[in-house]
Amino acid sequence: MIKADNITKVFGKNEVLKGISTTVGKGEVVTIIGPSGSGKSTFLRCLNLLEEPTSGQIYINDEEITSPRVNKMEIRKNIGMVFQHFHLFPHMTALENVMYAPQKVKGLSKKEAEQIGKNLLARVGMTDKEKAYPNRLSGGQKQRVAIARALAMEPEIMLFDEPTSALDPEMVKEVLDVMKGLTETGMTMVIVTHEMNFAKEVADKVLFLDDGVLLEETEPNTFFTNPSTERAQNFLEKVL
Amino acid sequence: MNLDFSQIVPYIPFILEGIGATLKFVIVSILAGFILGTILAIFKITSFWPLKAIADVYTSIFRGTPLILQLMIIYLAIPQLTGYDISAFLSAVLAFGLNSAAYVSEIIRAGIMAVDKGQTEAAKALGVPYRSMMLNIILPQAFKNILPALMNEFITLTKESALVSTIGYLDLMRRAQIAGADLYRNFEPLFFAGVIYWVMVTILTLAGRYVERRMRQSD
Numbered sequence: 001m002i003k004a005d006n007i008t009k010v011f012g013k014n015e016v017l018k019g020i021s022t023t024v025g026k027g028e029v030v031t032i033i034g035p036s037g038s039g040k041s042t043f044l045r046c047l048n049l050l051e052e053p054t055s056g057q058i059y060i061n062d063e064e065i066t067s068p069r070v071n072k073m074e075i076r077k078n079i080g081m082v083f084q085h086f087h088l089f090p091h092m093t094a095l096e097n098v099m100y101a102p103q104k105v106k107g108l109s110k111k112e113a114e115q116i117g118k119n120l121l122a123r124v125g126m127t128d129k130e131k132a133y134p135n136r137l138s139g140g141q142k143q144r145v146a147i148a149r150a151l152a153m154e155p156e157i158m159l160f161d162e163p164t165s166a167l168d169p170e171m172v173k174e175v176l177d178v179m180k181g182l183t184e185t186g187m188t189m190v191i192v193t194h195e196m197n198f199a200k201e202v203a204d205k206v207l208f209l210d211d212g213v214l215l216e217e218t219e220p221n222t223f224f225t226n227p228s229t230e231r232a233q234n235f236l237e238k239v240l
Numbered sequence: 241m242n243l244d245f246s247q248i249v250p251y252i253p254f255i256l257e258g259i260g261a262t263l264k265f266v267i268v269s270i271l272a273g274f275i276l277g278t279i280l281a282i283f284k285i286t287s288f289w290p291l292k293a294i295a296d297v298y299t300s301i302f303r304g305t306p307l308i309l310q311l312m313i314i315y316l317a318i319p320q321l322t323g324y325d326i327s328a329f330l331s332a333v334l335a336f337g338l339n340s341a342a343y344v345s346e347i348i349r350a351g352i353m354a355v356d357k358g359q360t361e362a363a364k365a366l367g368v369p370y371r372s373m374m375l376n377i378i379l380p381q382a383f384k385n386i387l388p389a390l391m392n393e394f395i396t397l398t399k400e401s402a403l404v405s406t407i408g409y410l411d412l413m414r415r416a417q418i419a420g421a422d423l424y425r426n427f428e429p430l431f432f433a434g435v436i437y438w439v440m441v442t443i444l445t446l447a448g449r450y451v452e453r454r455m456r457q458s459d
Contacts, residue, residue, distance in 0.1 A: 050361055077367035087362035091380050101366040104376065146362075153366060 001026040001188055002047060002157065007056035009042050009212075016042045018212040019056070024205075026156075027186040031199040031220075034209035035235060040192045041161050043209065047190060048079040048159060060157070077105060080150030084162040086142040088134040094121060094145045095130035098152045105153065113152075120148035124178050140171030144178055151182075158182065160191040196239055200224050208232050248428045251419035255429060258412035259436060265332045265409070266401050270394050272337030277344025282374065284349045295345065302342035308403050311335040315407045328409035332401075340397050347389045351382035384455045391448035395441050402437070412436060 002024040009017040016039045024030050032040045045051040047058060049065060049072045058066045065075045088097050098117035102108045108116070121130050124144040134142055143163055150158060160179065164172045176198050183189060183202045193199055199206060199220060206223040208216035208231075215229045224240075227233050248255075283295035302310065315331035318324060355378050363373040383390070405414035416433035420426035 048365055050364060072364075073367045073369060076365055079365070081362075081365035083358060083362065083365075085358055087356070087358035089359065089362070089377055091384070100376070101368060104372045105367045105369070150366070 001028070001061060002190070003059040004043075004047070005057045005059070007043065007046055007053045007058065009039070009046065009051060010054045016212050017046070017053070020209075020212075020214045021056075022207060022214060022217060024157075024188060024190060027188055028204045029183050029187075029189045029202050030191070030205045030207060031203040032190065032192045032207045032209060033194070033196070033199055033235075034207075034215075037211075038209040039212040040209050044159050044161050044190060044192050047157075048076050048081055050081075073105075077153055078156050080153060080155035080158040082143070082146050082150055082158070082160045082163045084165050086134070086139075086146045086166075088142055088146055088149070090134050093131050093133055094126060094137065097134070097145055098149045101149065102152050116152055117148070120151050121145070123151075123181075124148045125174070138171060139167045140174045143167065143171075143175045147175075147178055147182075157188045157190070160189065160193070162192050162194065164193065164195055194239070196224070196236075208235070210235070242425075243427065244425070245428050245432075247423055247425060248419060248432060251415075251422070251429060252432075255412065255415045255419055255432060255436075258410065258415035258433070259440070261409070261415075262398075262401055262411040262413075263440075265329055265336070265404070265411070266398050268333050269336035269340060269401075270397060272333060273340025273344050273397070274390075276337065276341035278348055278379070280341060280345035281348035281352060284345065285352055299342045299345060302339050303346075307335065307339050307400060308406065310339055311403060311407060328404065328407050331407060332404040332409055336397060336401065336404075340393065343393050344390070347386050347393060348379075348382060351386035351389075352378055354385055355381045387448065387452050387455065391445065394448075395444055398441055398444060399437060 004020055004022050007017055007020045008015065020039075020043055032044065034040050042051055046053050053066055056066070057064050060075065060078070064070070065072075088094075089100065092100065095114070095117045098120055099110070099113040102113040102116055103110060118127070118130065121127050124147055126141060126144050126148065129137060129141060129145075134145070137145065147163075163179070164175050167175065172195065176195065179189075179191070179198075180202055191199070191203075203220045206216070206218060206220045207214060208223065208227070208229075210231050216223055216227060216232050218228075223232070224236065227236060280295040280298060283291040286292060311331065314335050315326060315328065318326050318331075359377055359381065360373065363377045368377070401411060402413035404411050405417060408414070412433050416429040419429040423429070
């Protein structure tokens with residue numbers, strides 16, 4: 001479903017990604033972990049072209065999205081993204097946030113979009129807040145609305161960029177629960193996270209990045225109990 | 241003290257008609273300046289440099305020369321150059337609209353820059369086209385932030401509109417001057433016109449506050 005081939009990304013003189021290759025199968029849940037500044041988020045953001053790789057190719061469903069001829073907007077319709085800082089539209093209510101893209105991008109009627117919006121807000125447990133503006137919501141609530149907003153486009157792939165890192169500790173669980181529910185629907189998911197227990201529990205595969213290099217790519221049990229590189233061992237000792 | 245307001249009574253209808261004349265071109269100028277300013281602001285934030293250059297040069301010229309000079313060039317020099325006998329009204333709208341656009345574009349540009357970059361990313365990630373993103377996501381947030389600055393610009397324009405009296409346009413100011421010349425007394429008509437300007441600006445200020453309150457609903 002997703003294939004990344006030797007992706008590099010250079011910001012000025014700083015080589016953030018140094019040739020990352022991996023694949024994500026349909027319905028697979030992949031978590032990316034690694035120390036700060038390792039390039040996890042940058043790699044994730046390359047997958048929906050919020051960052052353009054300096055070199056290398058990314059294929060989604062066998063279509064090369066890094067080709068200059070490709071229409072980025074078309075690609076992004078099929079890939080939902082959830083951000084660390086939510087980025088809800090502050091001048092729209094929770095429901096309007098979710099309804100916006102189906103109406104503007106897919107051209108659905110207001111009624112159809114509202115139906116989708118209400119269903120999704122119910123799914124993330126936010127029905128009672130559908131008329132609330134984002135600034136009246138807690139971090140966890142915002143993130144659940146943000147997940148609903150991304151799902152409203154019915155994407156095949158969902159990207160999560162540290163979705164719980166900006167949350168107060170007591171709100172992490174509600175967001176992880178929603179994400180866990182999503183893994184059970186067979187959604188293809190790529191998740192950058194610092195929640196090791198969550199990664200262990202839901203991931204089909206763990207990618208460990210350090211300094212722009214993909215050091216490990218294994219199933220979670222092996223990674224968390226018996227990582228093959230010393231760098232990963234050190235990292236796990238610190239965070240577990 | 242030589243003061244007699246009763247003398248201007250016959251001139252009151254004549255002066256009051258100036259309110260309509262002033263408002264007519266002020267409103268058209270504000271709208272023109274606002275629309276053109278928005279377009280220029282979008283030019284300024286694109287990565288396509290020729291558009292950026294056009295907008296920057298434009299702003300530099302219209303902010304870098306006196307408004308009264310721009311007005312004179314349009315009213316007096318256009319007929320000389322093109323033979324087209326431009327009306328005072330059209331000259332006024334052009335000068336004020338074009339001039340205001342330069343200031344408005346800077347205000348809006350700053351407003352757009354102040355919107356969190358995450359908003360653009362969220363819209364992009366949803367596949368929202370650039371136009372919709374600007375119109376529905378970025379500009380509403382930008383306008384909310386810049387409303388006070390924008391109101392300030394509109395108020396300035398309303399007051400500066402008195403400059404058109406110099407090209408013979410029969411606005412509030414010009415009418416007060418004519419009444420003053422007829423009566424050989426200037427204080428009363430000028431004072432009267434001053435009160436009217438003050439009332440107009442106050443109404444504008446209150447309207448601005450009202451809009452601001454409406455827009456702050458989501459806070």
